[in-house]
Amino acid sequence: MSLTPLNARQLAAKTLAGAPFPGTTAASPPEVVKSPGARSLEADDLLLTAARPPRDPQALTSALLYLDAITVSFDGFRALNALSLVIGDKEMRAIIGPNGAGKTTMMDVITGKTRPNTGTALFAGVHDLTALDEASIAQLGIGRKFQTPTVFDMHTVEDNVLLAVKADRRAFANITWHRTAHERARVDELLERVRLQDQRLRRAGDLSHGQKQWLEIGMLLAQEPRLLLVDEPAAGMTDQETADTAVLLREIAKTRSVVVVEHDMQFVRDLDVKVTVLHEGAVLAEGPLDQVSADARVIEVYLGR
Ligand SMILES: Nc1ncnc2c1ncn2[C@@H]1O[C@H](COP(=O)(O)OP(=O)(O)OP(=O)(O)O)[C@@H](O)[C@H]1O
Numbered sequence: 001m002s003l004t005p006l007n008a009r010q011l012a013a014k015t016l017a018g019a020p021f022p023g024t025t026a027a028s029p030p031e032v033v034k035s036p037g038a039r040s041l042e043a044d045d046l047l048l049t050a051a052r053p054p055r056d057p058q059a060l061t062s063a064l065l066y067l068d069a070i071t072v073s074f075d076g077f078r079a080l081n082a083l084s085l086v087i088g089d090k091e092m093r094a095i096i097g098p099n100g101a102g103k104t105t106m107m108d109v110i111t112g113k114t115r116p117n118t119g120t121a122l123f124a125g126v127h128d129l130t131a132l133d134e135a136s137i138a139q140l141g142i143g144r145k146f147q148t149p150t151v152f153d154m155h156t157v158e159d160n161v162l163l164a165v166k167a168d169r170r171a172f173a174n175i176t177w178h179r180t181a182h183e184r185a186r187v188d189e190l191l192e193r194v195r196l197q198d199q200r201l202r203r204a205g206d207l208s209h210g211q212k213q214w215l216e217i218g219m220l221l222a223q224e225p226r227l228l229l230v231d232e233p234a235a236g237m238t239d240q241e242t243a244d245t246a247v248l249l250r251e252i253a254k255t256r257s258v259v260v261v262e263h264d265m266q267f268v269r270d271l272d273v274k275v276t277v278l279h280e281g282a283v284l285a286e287g288p289l290d291q292v293s294a295d296a297r298v299i300e301v302y303l304g305r
Pocket residue numbers: 074077078079097098099100101102103104105106
């Protein structure tokens with residue numbers, strides 16, 4: 001899908017005026033509905049996106065992920081209520097919020113599992129995520145790590161990664177020996193990235209919980225996603241594994257964007273990135289952890305519990 005070119009200044013003017021993007025879906029432009037009091041994109045967000053030129057000349061924004069006024073209703077209950085969120089290229093963002101705040105629903109919208117009732121969801125400035133199915137969104141380069149690790153327990157660590165590498169349809173060259181050599185090199189590189197080189201011959205089922213999480217992250221990286229969504233990676237990990245996972249994600253975020261949903265505040269602190277606090281389906285606060293932790297509204301709904 002290609003969109004009408006629009007420069008960032010026009011985009012800022014239109015969005016601040018509350019108007020939907022033109023041409024986000026040629027057939028049915030998304031209706032942008034803003035609830036009273038709901039936070040929408042602020043001038044700062046748009047200045048940030050205007051400062052760097054988009055990669056694609058057709059892109060409406062240089063943000064990698066751009067959600068504006070996303071609403072999802074289940075039988076009248078608003079799980080997301082005019083949610084707006086901008087994630088930059090190679091940015092890592094931590095998302096926190098109490099149970100039921102809408103974190104999972106937000107990830108479901110980004111990955112195409114749930115269609116929003118209203119709002120705009122753009123990937124790389126040109127792809128309308130509200131018009132694509134899950135497979136197409138995965139192909140665009142959005143990978144999702146669910147809370148529970150899903151690896152093939154009976155297979156070795158390296159075979160798990162090899163399967164993921166083989167599933168990468170972009171694997172170059174049809175000549176078998178060439179492809180095989182390439183795949184082996186990819187497996188080595190991925191195992192090193194997730195620090196499982198020494199475990200490569202072990203059965204995945206014998207790994208610790210933390211190691212299984214890293215293995216699955218390595219398998220997701222085989223697809224070279226531009227955006228990685230990670231749901232509560234620290235849950236069930238030892239303190240050391242939690243600290244190592246923060247280091248790992250920080251490394252991964254040097255080459256791609258990462259959105260981490262997490263409840264463990266020490267882990268969020270270790271990530272040392274901007275934090276978005278969700279509450280009742282909308283953004284309640286955003287900023288460094290120390291700043292949002294000191295916000296009275298955040299303390300009331302979440303941290304003070
Ligand atoms: N399919 C559904 N049908 C009805 N209500 C739903 C559905 N999915 C989610 N909800 C409701 O929407 C709200 C947001 O749920 P969601 O799972 O997104 O929150 P969350 O922030 O991920 O919570 P948690 O931290 O507990 O995982 C909750 O009140 C939930 O009960």
